[in-house]
Amino acid sequence: MNIKKYIARFLNLPLRHKFILSFLAVICFGGIVSLFFGTRLEHRTIISLAQVKVKHDLSSAWMVYDEKLNFIKDIIRLNSSHESLQKALLGGQKDALERYLSRARKEFTLDILTLTDARGGVIVRTSNPAFTGDDQSKDPLVSRALKGETVTATQIVSREELLKEGQELADRAYMKLIPTPKAAVRSEDHEEKGMMLKGAAPVVDEKGDILGVLYGGILLNQNYDIVDRVKEIVHKGEKYKGKEVGTATVFQQDLRISTNVKNANGQRAIGTRVSKEVNDAVLQEGTSWMGKAFVVNDWYITAYDPIKDIDGKIVGMLYVGMLEKPYIDLRNNVMLTFAGLAVLCTIILLVLLYFITSTIINPIQGMVVATNKIAEGDLDHRVEIDFKDEIGQLAHSFNRMTENLKIANENLFQWAKTLEKRVEERTRELRDMQDFLVQSEKLASLGKMAAGVAHEINNPLTAILINTHLLLEKLEKRDFAYESLNLIADETMRCTQIVKGLLEFSRQTPPLKAPTDINETIDRTVQLLKNQASFQNIQIIKELDSGLPPIPLDKNKIQQVLMNFMLNASEAMPSGGILTIISQRGDDQRHVLVRFIDTGVGIPKENIPRLFDPFFTTKSTGTGLGLALSYGIVHQHQGKIEVRSELGKGSVFTISLPLADRNERSQPQGGSNA
Ligand SMILES: Nc1ncnc2c1ncn2[C@@H]1O[C@H](COP(=O)(O)OP(=O)(O)OP(=O)(O)O)[C@@H](O)[C@H]1O
């Protein structure tokens, strides 16, 4: 559960942190593993190198040891074969022998030098001249020399024998055992025997008969010649932090009798003993021992070999050891350098990693910003990346995508606008259509009624008019009824005019179109009306576009329309004004516009929607059919009428007629605007 939580937390980290953490984990893991195995390997290598060296040192120690033995052998042989010694022995000149041998012992720094007769009885004992006559024939070396051999060997010498050679030697050999923690158990608390390097050689006459034996040697106890020479040869007295690097020891059994290993007081650690482990391996089993050992008060890399006497019995050990500390320090230094280098490499790697991840992450962050901006609607935002790698390609594709998105968006916007415009257009067309239908419906029903009424009224009116005229013909002008009858005749005439208008309105005959010059039609209409009384105070201005092509029109019907507009304008200007008539092409170039601009009374806003209704009039003598008729005729020509007016200032009526007959448009356009 916890691991899942940590994994989830890791996955939610920013990309850069994830990169760096992953690399760190790999580096740390690799570092720890290589440090662990490196340390072990290095430790093993250094220690095994040290062990090889110690082994080699042990060989050197043996060389020194054997050299000493050979030295003794040579001295004994040299002196035993000396002519003067033979002569003195043959002559029984004990004093001369004693003098000669004493000098030799001192000269060659031997501890003992003793001469026996042919049976092994001591004749001269240079180290203790007073004690002679004892039998040495049982001594293993002497017994062999008595048989003619020259021998040397290491030998354990009893206290009794040592005392024969002198108190001083016995004292040197005597040693209190110092308690040593790891040593094997020993019942006694002291050692009184000594260990000697001893040589023996026969003294023979000219015939080869054995006259006696000369034996001598060196007591190894507390004699440091060998160990110090080993140290000198092998380590040249080298020291490490005040301590001897190399040490050597001669053991008598497990007891240190000659050594340069120092104890805590800085004195030679004489009297201490070897560990039980080494004791078992070397003294009991007779094998060499090599390894790390705690010697007296420090760790050493050590090697032990058994020392055997002339009969092959193990009597002691030869030891060399090297202080382990320099090697451990060397190992630690190497490891420290290694660890330091690893840390340095890690830091360099992290810095590099930071820059490398930056080249990857910064562009991605740029893209994140860009996507956010685009999501907020900023389609002009672009990702700025110059690289040609995968991220650069991605950014390039991203920018292209944004561009396409912008174009698509703009198209969509344009589309929406076009659609809106089209909907508006359609709505307007529908509204016009509806208006037209309503108007047509009104006109149609009115037309039917008007036709019926006109037909019925026409005959009585005709009868009234005929009879009135008949009566008038019979009456004198001075008759009182003449005036009244004349009025009846006029009004009846007016009635017939209305009826005629109604009939015309109801008939709605289809227009007979022929290409017509609209300007000419306007001119003719003006010509017809301008002399009428209602136009006396009105100035007519014509602004006609002479470049207009002929258009398909029913000339008579259109003339009637033009006349209606001119009459309405004159009636709107009872006390005079200006009527401007303009003809021109429409903006769409597909229509001709004829415009009547008057400076009359104007039309109240609320009247405008009703202007084209039949019988809508504001005049006492008007029929209210003028505009209704005009509307019908214009629509028969697929045209339309527009009205703009300002109360008190004047009105503008515009007729729009198509340049070409548009038969495909089955429905005529129509409507009014204010
Ligand atoms: N140029 C104009 N200025 C002001 N009002 C006008 C103008 N033209 C028309 N009108 C108004 O529109 C009404 C309807 O006009 P229409 O031509 O249909 O009938 P009329 O002129 O009243 O009667 P008739 O045409 O039969 O003489 C008029 O009564 C008038 O109020």
Ligand SMILES: [Mg+2]
């Ligand atoms: Mg009118």
